[in-house]
Amino acid sequence: MQADSRPLLRLADIGRDFDVSRPWLNRVVEGAPRQLLRAVDGVSFEVKRGETLALVGESGCGKSTVARLIVGLYALSRGRIEFDGLDLADPGTDASALRRRMQMIFQDPYASLNPRWRVRDIVAEPIRVLRLAATPQAERERVAQLLRQVGLSPDDGDKYPHEFSGGQRQRISIARALSGNPEFLVCDEPTSALDVSVQAQILNLMSELQERLGLTYLFISHNLAVVSHIADRVGVMYLGRVVELAAADSLFAAPRHPYTRMLMDAIPDLQMTGKARTPVAGEVPNPLAPPTGCAFNPRCPHANDRCRNERPQLLGDGAAAVACHAVEEGRL
Amino acid sequence: MSATPLLEVKGLRVEFPTRRGTLVAVDDVSFAIAPGEVLGVVGESGAGKSLTGMAIIGLLEPPGRIAAGEIRLEGERIDNLPPDRMRKVRGRRIGAIFQDPLTSLNPLYTVGDQLVETILTHLDVDKAEARQRALRLLAEVGIPAPEARIDHYPHQFSGGMRQRVVIALALCAEPRLIVADEPTTALDVSIQAQIIALLKRLARDHGTAVMLITHDMGVIAETADRVAVMYAGRLAELGPVREVIHQPRHPYTVGLMGSIPKIGLVKRHARLVQIDGAMPRLNAIPPGCAFNPRCPKRFGRCTVERPEPLPAGNALASCWLYADASR
Numbered sequence: 001m002q003a004d005s006r007p008l009l010r011l012a013d014i015g016r017d018f019d020v021s022r023p024w025l026n027r028v029v030e031g032a033p034r035q036l037l038r039a040v041d042g043v044s045f046e047v048k049r050g051e052t053l054a055l056v057g058e059s060g061c062g063k064s065t066v067a068r069l070i071v072g073l074y075a076l077s078r079g080r081i082e083f084d085g086l087d088l089a090d091p092g093t094d095a096s097a098l099r100r101r102m103q104m105i106f107q108d109p110y111a112s113l114n115p116r117w118r119v120r121d122i123v124a125e126p127i128r129v130l131r132l133a134a135t136p137q138a139e140r141e142r143v144a145q146l147l148r149q150v151g152l153s154p155d156d157g158d159k160y161p162h163e164f165s166g167g168q169r170q171r172i173s174i175a176r177a178l179s180g181n182p183e184f185l186v187c188d189e190p191t192s193a194l195d196v197s198v199q200a201q202i203l204n205l206m207s208e209l210q211e212r213l214g215l216t217y218l219f220i221s222h223n224l225a226v227v228s229h230i231a232d233r234v235g236v237m238y239l240g241r242v243v244e245l246a247a248a249d250s251l252f253a254a255p256r257h258p259y260t261r262m263l264m265d266a267i268p269d270l271q272m273t274g275k276a277r278t279p280v281a282g283e284v285p286n287p288l289a290p291p292t293g294c295a296f297n298p299r300c301p302h303a304n305d306r307c308r309n310e311r312p313q314l315l316g317d318g319a320a321a322v323a324c325h326a327v328e329e330g331r332l
Numbered sequence: 333m334s335a336t337p338l339l340e341v342k343g344l345r346v347e348f349p350t351r352r353g354t355l356v357a358v359d360d361v362s363f364a365i366a367p368g369e370v371l372g373v374v375g376e377s378g379a380g381k382s383l384t385g386m387a388i389i390g391l392l393e394p395p396g397r398i399a400a401g402e403i404r405l406e407g408e409r410i411d412n413l414p415p416d417r418m419r420k421v422r423g424r425r426i427g428a429i430f431q432d433p434l435t436s437l438n439p440l441y442t443v444g445d446q447l448v449e450t451i452l453t454h455l456d457v458d459k460a461e462a463r464q465r466a467l468r469l470l471a472e473v474g475i476p477a478p479e480a481r482i483d484h485y486p487h488q489f490s491g492g493m494r495q496r497v498v499i500a501l502a503l504c505a506e507p508r509l510i511v512a513d514e515p516t517t518a519l520d521v522s523i524q525a526q527i528i529a530l531l532k533r534l535a536r537d538h539g540t541a542v543m544l545i546t547h548d549m550g551v552i553a554e555t556a557d558r559v560a561v562m563y564a565g566r567l568a569e570l571g572p573v574r575e576v577i578h579q580p581r582h583p584y585t586v587g588l589m590g591s592i593p594k595i596g597l598v599k600r601h602a603r604l605v606q607i608d609g610a611m612p613r614l615n616a617i618p619p620g621c622a623f624n625p626r627c628p629k630r631f632g633r634c635t636v637e638r639p640e641p642l643p644a645g646n647a648l649a650s651c652w653l654y655a656d657a658s659r
Contacts, residue, residue: 058520165610166377195376195547200591200604207603222520229593229604252595266525268550270577270594283490283523 006085007046008184008216009070014079016040016065020288037287039065041240042079044314047184052210052217054231054248056224056263058284062240063220067188070218071104083184100130103177107189109169113161119172120157123147126180146175151205167198174205178213188220203230224267228252236260239287239295246320256322258300258332294325302326336407337364338541339388339509343401346383346392346565348614355614357383357396359565362641365509370535370542372556372573374549376588378611380565381545385511387411388543389428390418406508424454427502427540431514433494436501437486443470443497444482447504454505469500473530492523499530506538513545528555549592553577561585564611564622571647581644582651584623621652629653 017036026032040062047053055063068074070081076089083102086093103126106112113122123143126132133139144154150171161169170190177185190206191199207230209215221227227234227248234251236244236259244257255261282299285291294312297303306325314323326332346358358380365371375381386392388403390410403411410421422428430436438446447466451457457465463482470478473496486494495515502510512531516524532555535542544555552559552573559576561569561584569582580586590605609626612618618625624634633652641648642655 058522167610196549197376197588197591197607198610200593200606201608203593204603204606223593224521225593225595228595262522264595266521267595268525268528268548268554270550270553270592283492284520 005048008049008084009047009218010082011044011046011066011070012080012082013042013044014040014066014069014081015042015077016062016069016074017077035288038240038290039287040069043237043240043242044079045235045242045245047216047218049183049216050210050214051232052219052230054219054221054227054234055237055242056221056227056234057237058222058263060239060284060287061237063222063237064188066237067104067186067218067220071102071186072099073104100180101182102184102186103180103182104186104188105170105173105177105190108193109166109173110193112173113169113176115161117160118157119147119159119161119164122161122172123157123175123179126176130180132180142179146179149178149209150175151201165198166194167201170194170198170202171205174202174209178209183214184216184218186218186220189222190219191226192221192223199226206230224252224263236263239284239290241295241323242314243296243324244322245314245316246322250320256320256327256332257296257324258302258326259296262299294323300326302332338367338369338406339365339543340404341384341388341401342404344384344387344398344403345400346380346387346396347399348396350395353615356399356617357565357614358387360401361562361565361567362401363560363567363570365541365543367508367541368535368539369558370532370544370556372552372559373543373545373562374547374552374559375562376547376611378564378614379562381547381562382513383565384562385513385543385545388509389422389426389511390415391422391428420454423450423507424505425508427505427507427510429495429498429502429510429512429515431517433491433498433518434486436498437494439486442483442485443489447482447497447501450501450504465504466500469503470497472534473497473500473503474526475500491519492526495519495523495527496530499527499534503534503538507540509541509543510535511543511545514547515544516551517546517548524551525554531555549577549589561588564617565614566622567641567648567650568623569644569647569649570641571645571649575646579645581647581649581654582623583627583629583653585649587626621650 016039018039020037021027021034022032043066055066057063069076081088083098086098088095088098120143123146124139127139127142133142143157147154147156152171191202219230231248234248235242238259244260255264291298293308293310297307312323312325314321315328316322342362344358344361348355348357361384373381387398398411402409405425444466448462451462451465467478467482470482475481475493475496516527528551556573559573560567563584569576569585580589587605587607593604607626620635620637621639624630639650639652641650644654
């Protein structure tokens with residue numbers, strides 16, 4: 001098979017607002033205006049076939065919302081999402097057929113598995129819904145194969161989720177995600193609820209599966225070290241926007257956006273090289289009242305008047321892009 | 333290390349009697365903390381690190397109980413104090429910081445009320461003086477404009493600021509020991525770094541001993557002087573933080589360190605070191621060394637005889653590999 005150079009997934013200027021207004025009666029009585037929270041605002045990127053693109057950022061930056069917009073758990077407010085060249089929102093495309101080719105793995109394996117179902121049924125549900133097995137016998141064999149693939153025993157299918165540890169539950173989630181033969185997996189913090197030694201097992205498993213099945217991953221995480229380990233390319237998000245997008249090697253070797261630099265500085269230094277850490281000032285601003293201009297300007301040591309008034313665009317080529325006036329002007 | 337430790341824990345054993353037998357959650361754990369020292373206690377979920385902390389501050393939830401061992405604060409035994417006397421020790425001589433700042437603060441009182449109440453409970457001062465003290469504490473933990481913030485309610489603070497209030501609350505009576513249980517886990521990395529720096533500065537300035545309980549080796553590396561690694565309720569390794577991180581001796585610590593993804597050091601997509609299996613449940617701890625079923629270096633003695641903490645370099649490792657070195 002010829003390697004396909006077209007991107008598997010393309011996001012074009014997508015956005016999502018959440019209405020966080022007070023109830024209608026309060027608005028009428030108190031004269032309070034409608035209030036919109038721009039959770040994701042103008043995000044564009046492409047995911048190539050077979051690669052792992054990671055989105056990183058602190059809580060509230062909109063990374064999980066992007067994941068949910070892609071798999072269709074939220075509707076878009078603006079922009080478009082193309083999967084394999086087809087617009088998911090276009091009535092002419094069979095969106096459900098496209099969405100079958102993507103699956104999602106969630107953060108909390110305690111909440112994402114139905115406690116009343118046996119593991120066998122949890123893993124088989126997509127097979128049944130999508131009618132992928134001709135006979136009950138074929139379905140049983142497929143489930144057994146999936147469980148073996150994620151390092152569990154086929155006999156585990158008879159048990160209930162509570163009989164498994166956190167790491168084993170996440171393996172079950174992965175088996176369920178793979179049961180519909182997807183090409184694209186959206187993984188929302190898949191290892192954040194796990195202990196480090198279990199996290200290592202799951203990350204190794206995900207790498208193996210990607211190699212064996214040719215999967216494409218969108219990997220959402222707040223942990224830069226995990227991202228540096230698993231990602232080919234990395235997008236850094238801040239307050240609903242992508243501020244830097246680059247190949248993992250170059251991003252971690254030479255971060256360009258001041259926010260990316262700050263994040264890198266904030267990671268505890270496990271090697272104890274004794275390098276001085278720049279203390280990080282301030283906190284993420286209230287997303288209901290984001291600062292004008294660049295959202296990072298109140299915390300940025302390089303901010304000037306332009307940063308406070310004009311919003312920077314994500315500039316650069318496909319390989320590396322950064323949304324920062326200081327970088328654009330060569331001040332940084 | 334100082335000759336008189338501030339906190340001394342000897343042979344601590346915490347049990348949970350259940351209908352199906354007694355579960356031993358902390359088993360024969362001994363360590364000491366010197367004044368001004370930060371001891372990191374690290375381990376995965378269920379390793380017994382939080383229960384060790386709870387036993388020290390006297391807040392074990394029944395039916396959990398201290399079944400053996402002793403805990404001494406400045407030479408005085410505190411593990412067998414009656415509850416009302418222990419309540420005076422807690423807050424006055426031991427301060428506690430927990431993971432979730434929102435549940436540690438009462439949402440119905442302003443932070444000023446909570447600070448003043450705590451100060452009045454433990455120190456012999458009047459109300460005006462207590463408020464002055466509360467203002468100083470808020471300033472010390474880095475809350476901007478304390479005069480305005482002191483009359484705010486907890487929900488008006490962000491997560492990082494709330495954790496600073498909790499730290500101020502723990503410091504109210506100038507305790508000699510602070511037990512901090514996952515103080516940065518609920519916070520974003522950029523805020524986490526600020527809180528770590530704050531804890532370190534306070535320990536140094538006040539000569540307060542800190543027991544820092546966390547699952548995050550990075551936080552330990554940044555903050556602690558010495559580190560205790562716990563596994564299945566037992567102490568696996570105890571030593572200076574540099575030594576344990578750069579040259580771990582216990583096979584569990586070796587595996588734990590290898591399984592942490594590191595930026596720039598591990599080749600991308602290379603496999604992480606992984607410890608197969610999982611930590612045993614408390615009702616199924618294997619005989620001998622608790623780690624032996626997962627240990628790549630296991631030999632005959634490991635499955636029958638439980639290892640004592642043995643000297644390994646400048647550290648102690650509960651592993652039979654170091655049995656000869658100690659002779």
